[in-house]
């Protein structure tokens with residue numbers, strides 16, 4: 071254990087004795103060695119072998135004409151499963167630290183699976199782009215959970231993050247909308263700032279949860295529309311309901 075790690079562990083112990091951290095999934099107190107969620111909940115996550123089996127998303131990415139990068143998701147998202155509390159807490163409970171921590175755990179599993187900046191295509195990723203929040207929503211929440219997830223993944227993969235994707239307008243909540251309604255709701259919502267920064271990069275768009283894929287489709291379509299020329303285009307998400 072390095073001096074820095076030892077110091078961090080002692081600081082965690084002192085912080086835990088003052089204000090014990092709780093696992094967002096089960097509510098039990100976290101051990102000093104736990105990161106974000108407790109070990110039993112981490113082991114119980116309904117993982118999906120880091121796969122996104124969605125012909126619709128594959129077809130959508132194919133229609134951009136950009137070579138396909140990795141399509142990876144960490145676990146199946148269900149409102150009725152305790153694991154969904156990870157996403158809800160990271161998003162709505164002022165916990166950007168939890169979002170980043172989950173990104174780091176997801177990223178370390180991606181790295182172990184051979185995804186990263188040094189991997190050959192189609193597993194290469196060297197630039198992560200979070201799905202952006204409109205600034206009015208950012209002001210209300212104080213952070214963009216997808217950007218925090220992005221930073222955590224980037225720390226694990228040792229790759230760059232960018233802010234080329236920009237939300238041009240706020241949109242109403244996607245909850246309780248079907249696929250077509252969601253697509254209409256996000257149509258024209260994004261733009262690309264300085265498309266040349268994507269030139270030749272192996273990029274992946276990062277979101278917290280993919281439900282119908284409408285947001286990802288709109289982001290990918292905008293990357294194509296703006297004339298950006300990345301080497302490949304992938305998709306990463308913590309949760310997946312598809």
Ligand SMILES: [Zn+2]
Nearest residue numbers: 093096108111
């Ligand atoms: Zn737990």
